[in-house]
Amino acid sequence: NAGVMQNPRHLVRRRGQEARLRCSPMKGHSHVYWYRQLPEEGLKFMVYLQKENIIDESGMPKERFSAEFPKEGPSILRIQQVVRGDSAAYFCASSPTGVAEQYFGPGTRLTVT
Amino acid sequence: GDSVTQMEGPVTLSEEAFLTINCTYTATGYPSLFWYVQYPGEGLQLLLKATKADDKGSNKGFEATYRKETTSFHLEKGSVQVSDSAVYFCALSGSVSGNTPLVFGKGTRLSVIA
Numbered sequence: 001n002a003g004v005m006q007n008p009r010h011l012v013r014r015r016g017q018e019a020r021l022r023c024s025p026m027k028g029h030s031h032v033y034w035y036r037q038l039p040e041e042g043l044k045f046m047v048y049l050q051k052e053n054i055i056d057e058s059g060m061p062k063e064r065f066s067a068e069f070p071k072e073g074p075s076i077l078r079i080q081q082v083v084r085g086d087s088a089a090y091f092c093a094s095s096p097t098g099v100a101e102q103y104f105g106p107g108t109r110l111t112v113t
Numbered sequence: 114g115d116s117v118t119q120m121e122g123p124v125t126l127s128e129e130a131f132l133t134i135n136c137t138y139t140a141t142g143y144p145s146l147f148w149y150v151q152y153p154g155e156g157l158q159l160l161l162k163a164t165k166a167d168d169k170g171s172n173k174g175f176e177a178t179y180r181k182e183t184t185s186f187h188l189e190k191g192s193v194q195v196s197d198s199a200v201y202f203c204a205l206s207g208s209v210s211g212n213t214p215l216v217f218g219k220g221t222r223l224s225v226i227a
Contacts, residue, residue, distance in 0.1 A: 004156075031212045042202060042217040043157070056214060091156055093215075100145040100164070100206040102215060104156040 002027065004094050004105035005074075012111045019079040019086070021108045025094030032075045033102060034060075034067060037089040049075060082112045115140040119203045119218035126225050132190040134221045136177075136203035139184065144205040146170075146179055146186040147215070151200045160188075160201070193225045 005024040013019050025032050030050055035043040045059040049069040060067065064082075069075040079086055089109050093102035120135040138144065145164045149157040161170030166181035175190045186203060203218040 006156075033214055035215075035217075040220075042219040043215075045214040045216070048212075048214050059214070093157075095212055097212065099212070100208060101147060101159055101162055103159065104149075106156040 004029075004092055004103055006090075006092050006105035006108050008108060009106060010109050010111070012113060013082045014113055015083060016081050019082050019110055021077040021079075021090050021092075021110070022074045023077070023092030023094075023105060024074040025092075026103055029094035029096050029103070031095045031097065032069050033093045033095075034075075034077050035091045035093065037091060037107075039088075043091060046077070079110075082110075084112050086110060087112045115144065115205060115207055115216045117203050117205055117216055117218040119201075119221055121219070122200075122222040124221060124223045126193055126223070128195055128225055128227050129192045130225075132188070132193045132197075132223070134188040134201055134203075134223070136186045136188065136218060137184050138186065138203075138205050140205055140207060142207060144207050146177070147204045147206070148175070148177055148186070148188050149202045149204060149217075151202065151220070153199075157202065193223070195225045195227055198223055198225045 034046040047060045047067045048056040064080045066078045089107045091107045092105045095102045116139045147162045148160040150160045161172040163170040163179035169178045177188045200220045202220045204215045
């Protein structure tokens with residue numbers, strides 16, 4: 001059973017460009033979570049999605065950030081007009097229904113120049 | 114809101130030394146508790162978990178006991194190895210039976226020297 005997959009692993013964007021981060025959950029997992037990790041910090045929750053629904057986006061900035069998890073295909077975290085402060089590692093996690101633990105992907109390391 | 118506090122690092126130990134990383138939490142209700150480990154350049158791996166008071170999670174020689182009276186979930190290992198060098202995160206989930214976002218501590222970096 002393949003684990004959580006994220007791509008790209010590394011992404012470099014210039015200020016003002018858009019960043020698209022993709023996450024494919026583990027097979028059989030319908031719950032997806034996105035977290036952001038700043039250097040030397042813990043992970044901060046951003047958004048929680050199920051297929052075609054955003055369940056909780058309380059940790060996601062209201063501007064420039066959006067997320068989706070379509071019926072077919074991976075979950076996408078989209079950052080428009082990136083700024084230097086968006087440079088971080090973005091991790092996706094998934095879980096099956098009714099299970100508290102989450103399984104993490106390898107992360108996408110975004111660098112904004 | 115819910116929160117997790119863990120001891121700050123870095124922690125440097127010699128091989129075969131005893132390891133303790135302290136973790137305390139604040140939560141309403143009855144959270145599930147976790148330890149995750151992150152090796153350099155990688156994602157987080159679930160190390161162990163406990164879902165109710167007095168449960169002991171264990172894996173790869175690591176142990177942690179869910180102490181409701183002290184709201185703690187300290188990580189221990191009797192004899193560390195160089196390969197245990199990593200960052201360790203304590204985390205909680207506010208719901209034992211459902212799907213909720215995890216709340217993480219800031220992480221503790223462990224370096225084990227031969």
